[in-house]
Amino acid sequence: MTRRAWTLVLLNVLIPGSAQVLAGSRRLGRWGLGSTLLSWAAVLVTVGLALFWNTPLLEVATNVVALTVVQVFLVYYAVLWVVLTLDTLRLVRIIRTAPTARGFIAGVMALLLVATVGPVAWGAYLTSVQHGLLNSLFTSQAAAADPVDGRYNILLLGGDAGADRTGLRPDSISVASIDAQTGATTIVGIPRNLYNAPFSEGSPLWGEFPDGYSCGDDCLISYLYTYGEEHPELYPDAESKGSNPGIEAMRDAVQGVTGLTVQYYVLIDMQGFVDLIDALGGISVNNTEGRLPINGGVDAAGNPINVDGWIEPGEQVLDGYHALWYARARHGSDDYHRMARQREVQQALLSQFQPATVLSKFQSVASAGAQTVDTDIPQAALGAFGQLALKAKEQQISDLEIVPPTYSNVYPDYDVIRADVATATAPAAPAG
Numbered sequence: 001m002t003r004r005a006w007t008l009v010l011l012n013v014l015i016p017g018s019a020q021v022l023a024g025s026r027r028l029g030r031w032g033l034g035s036t037l038l039s040w041a042a043v044l045v046t047v048g049l050a051l052f053w054n055t056p057l058l059e060v061a062t063n064v065v066a067l068t069v070v071q072v073f074l075v076y077y078a079v080l081w082v083v084l085t086l087d088t089l090r091l092v093r094i095i096r097t098a099p100t101a102r103g104f105i106a107g108v109m110a111l112l113l114v115a116t117v118g119p120v121a122w123g124a125y126l127t128s129v130q131h132g133l134l135n136s137l138f139t140s141q142a143a144a145a146d147p148v149d150g151r152y153n154i155l156l157l158g159g160d161a162g163a164d165r166t167g168l169r170p171d172s173i174s175v176a177s178i179d180a181q182t183g184a185t186t187i188v189g190i191p192r193n194l195y196n197a198p199f200s201e202g203s204p205l206w207g208e209f210p211d212g213y214s215c216g217d218d219c220l221i222s223y224l225y226t227y228g229e230e231h232p233e234l235y236p237d238a239e240s241k242g243s244n245p246g247i248e249a250m251r252d253a254v255q256g257v258t259g260l261t262v263q264y265y266v267l268i269d270m271q272g273f274v275d276l277i278d279a280l281g282g283i284s285v286n287n288t289e290g291r292l293p294i295n296g297g298v299d300a301a302g303n304p305i306n307v308d309g310w311i312e313p314g315e316q317v318l319d320g321y322h323a324l325w326y327a328r329a330r331h332g333s334d335d336y337h338r339m340a341r342q343r344e345v346q347q348a349l350l351s352q353f354q355p356a357t358v359l360s361k362f363q364s365v366a367s368a369g370a371q372t373v374d375t376d377i378p379q380a381a382l383g384a385f386g387q388l389a390l391k392a393k394e395q396q397i398s399d400l401e402i403v404p405p406t407y408s409n410v411y412p413d414y415d416v417i418r419a420d421v422a423t424a425t426a427p428a429a430p431a432g
Helices: 002-014 018-023 026-052 055-061 064-092 099-137 221-230 245-258 270-280 320-328 335-352 355-360 362-372 379-393 414-424
Strands: 151-159 172-179 185-190 264-269 283-287 292-294 309-311 314-318 373-375 398-401
Touching: 002 018, 002 064, 002 099, 018 026, 018 064, 026 055, 026 064, 055 064, 055 379, 064 099, 151 245, 151 270, 172 245, 172 335, 185 245, 185 335, 185 414, 221 245, 245 264, 245 414, 264 270, 270 320, 270 362, 283 320, 283 335, 292 320, 309 320, 314 320, 320 335, 335 398, 398 414
Parallel strands: 151 264, 185 398
Antiparallel strands: 151 172, 172 185, 264 373, 283 314, 292 309
């Protein structure tokens, strides 16, 4: 009876349902065996797709209906395995086994229950987290936009609505231009203190500013976000499209500056950015500027004072708090060096975090992402963007910074800027 008990225990672990077929309810056993074989087939297909063709997996991971089906099946199988394990414990008839083996058998069954059902339940939980992230972050109604001239152009804004500011003024403005076939990415950096941002004739801002956003020191490109929010009548349909008037004003200006058609935007809250970096375990950067101050101000000579600490030169592994200050520190530096550091942080986020890292901390990453990011990218576009992200991760990201001394921020020549952007985002010439 002891050998029989151990045999049933092992069968329940290795082939759930087989113990019932041999020694219990064959109907329950056949149901369990069928579900087990279906699970094995799903695992084999998943592994095969992960190794040779991951497109369907990305489609499932970014589709709420598919995720619901996966979640329901995982919950069902976890519950079924618990039922089969408890029934196996009944079939074992511990009271008829050797007295010295009874406690051992019961303890092993409890441990095996946790070791086998636990991962299935954890998978159902992660699926639920992903489902919630998709619904909270991405719109489910809009159709995916087509690439323009073979590229997706995404407006990236780093927003900071601090207590000392009137509304939100983007501290970081850039466009990620992504080749729709290869994933090759160029980031075009735009200084927040750029003057005379132009608008096309189709923009609601064209009537107000036909010669560009020019009205003195209060007309920097970053102020357009506040201007749009103060004049919502200019963009009455923005909210229904998953955007807002401030975003649309920035989009129009960036399109005028770069000559690119911007399909989507991503607004990153700079404070929530801290949580995202921490959730991912930090980033590695190479500080070539020298000591960078954390907080504080400057004295009459322009030297940092009353700082809360320093980011030292050289290779550094930064948590969220220090990564934020590495990206935003301006005392003792200038906006243009800060833009370069922001690009470095963006590239570190894309290149340094592996899928295993994200998966192991998925709950915190998803929570931070939902609180940190605002976007109008629809769920329908996520599968294609997932593929592009994997391709982009394997390539060197190029960048074009529209900053002095190459470009004047006060008297910019937008014809030259647009021509240089077109060159920087042109497809690479075929080898040979």
